[in-house]
Amino acid sequence: MLVDVAQRLPTNLKLAAEPDAARAADRPAGGRIAGNDPRIARAVAGDRRAASELLEALLPRVRNLVRFLCPGDSDVDDHAQAALIEVLRGLPRFEGRSALTTWADRITVRATLRRVRQARARRAQQQVLEEELVPAVTAAPDDRTMTRRQLAQMLDMLPEPQRQVLVLHHVMGMSVPEVAEALEVPFDTAKSRLRLATGRLRALYGEKRGGEDG
């Protein structure tokens, strides 16, 4: 079962087998949509404008989460739209016990991982890479501040399974057992992938920083 991630966003990259409740301490509130936002009830009642506003507010976050999860930019919008459709469909069942953004994050992760699995199966079946990834746009950084887009391009260098574990753990704040359950892999596998992914990302990031410093 996925967790209420709004309560646990990471503040470090330490490998944690259990969730650290203290992580949430100084998380900024911007971008969050409260669970009792009046537009939710209006959308459930059929107000198209309220539904549209909610989707508009959720879209950047959903796209960012999808981009963290998937290599390249080519499928981001398709996955994001599929996630938003699931959010809309699930809205009548949303009970408002967490922020809407938290709930939508969980749906986005589920929907995206499912679509990634389906796409992988389809490719394996057809043995043809119909839709090759569009190479990531690698705009050279013109300052020393790395953006999340550049970080996502770095994540593109990780194997897909490692990337997914890392994003679920560090972006979504899931514990390793929760990650293992979400990805339907054994605990030890999830832990091992996380260790490898964290080490690899740290090395890539260090190299980049070192290069810039030099």
Add this chain to the structure above:
Amino acid sequence: MAERERLHEELAELLSLEPRAGDPGPAAPMEHSAKRTLIDGALQTWSPEAGAGLSTRAPAARRYGGWLLAGLVLCVGSAAAFYVAEQRAVQEESVPPVSAPAAVPTPSADAREIEDEDLQALEDVQEAVQEAAPAGEPVRVERSPEDLLARGNRLRGEGRYAEAERTYMRVVRSAPRSGSAHVARIAAADLRLERLDDAAGALKLYRRAGARPGPLSGEARAGTARALRTLGRFDEEQRALEKLLKHHDQGPAAARARKRLDELRTRGR
């Protein structure tokens, strides 16, 4: 060690979905028009009625309602059979005829409630009967295009692609000029191309969808090119891609189109 911790902290800061000044996030920037298209596309698959009833799994009451109803029918049937058998036995054993009252049992409030909850399931059965036996007495089942579209989406989500495609085509037939039909055409075309090995059928639908300007015209044009590629009609594919880029030069579909056009031009394919 301090350097290592600094790296950790910087990375953790970056691995976040929260808004950051000057950093919109890992996803590529998106133009407003593309945002609108994406959101409108999502909204087109949604309707208030569908939204309220779009649970991918039927409510427990409905799921079990069918079984309860079947049980109820069995009980009533058994009781009636028992009653008839009893009456026959009585008739055989005693001379006086029985003026059978044959009172039709009035459904209890619970039974009525179960029936109400199960109306949807009965509709589904009626529809299946109608589809299975078109020559028979037609059973009227009214569904709105939005309902049908939602049903098609559900079937597609369950991997029942052929049924989903038929359902989408019912949307097209029932309200060919509606927004739902526009979405359904493209959804049916995608299934024909990607799941049902019917690129020619997909091409027809994509072309019909592409003839109508709207938020999904880019999808339709991109689909046309993919179908042509599958059919091996590469010259036409190239023209379709050029047309796509003429109207939609931004976004992932445009990037894919450019890449494919380069391939076609450089490899002659």
